[in-house]
Amino acid sequence: MITVDSARELTGRVGSLLGHSDWVQLPAERIAAFGALTGDEHWVHVDRERAREESPFGDLLAHGFLLLSLVTGLSNQCYTVRAAERWTNHGLDRVRFTSPVTPADAVRLALTLNSLEETTTGFRLVLGCVLERKGSDRPAMVADWIVLITEGRAR
Structure with a gap:
């Protein structure tokens, strides 16, 4: 975990990995709850029996x-x-879902600082996000x- 007082202190880390998160799993219940929340309740996300029989995953x-x-x-x-x-x-660029994730998989975030720019109101960071699959x-x-940071005094 990298902790800095100001985003300006990250300037020397541009192009570098900021760190990895813990591994997390997405149990079937969490996947189904997300589907219920968003209205995307396609059988491949919520019907485990059918998914095991018919899905290529x-x-x-x-x-x-x-x-x-x-x-x-x-x-x-x-x-x-x-x-x-x-x-x-502020938004996202180049989002790609490159490999399926099932309840058996664990994922973690590898976060890289691709760029940092000082703006009139703070800082604009572009963070490279790779959601890694354990064992793959x-x-x-x-x-x-893309994240915009407005700063006050360090806490």
Whole structure:
């Protein structure tokens, strides 16, 4: 876990890995709850028996957007900026779901600082996000996440 007072202190880490999160699993109940919340209740996400029989994945498949939604919480395990008063999710670039995730899989976030730019209101970070699958060379998801940080005094 990298902790800095100001995002400015991350300048020397541009192009570097900020860290890895803990491994997390997505049990069938969590996948189904996400489907109920978002209205995406396709059988491949919620009908385990049918998924085991008919799906090429052999089990339920985690929603791509569920994987993407993990990034914020998992990134909190990689770095923090004490002076950050507000974090704004500005958007995403190049999001790709590159490998299926089932309840048997564990994933973790590898977070890289791709760029850091000082703005008139704070800082703009582009974070390279790779959601790794335990025991696999192929990640589950990759994306560039753009975050705006507005700072006050370090806490």
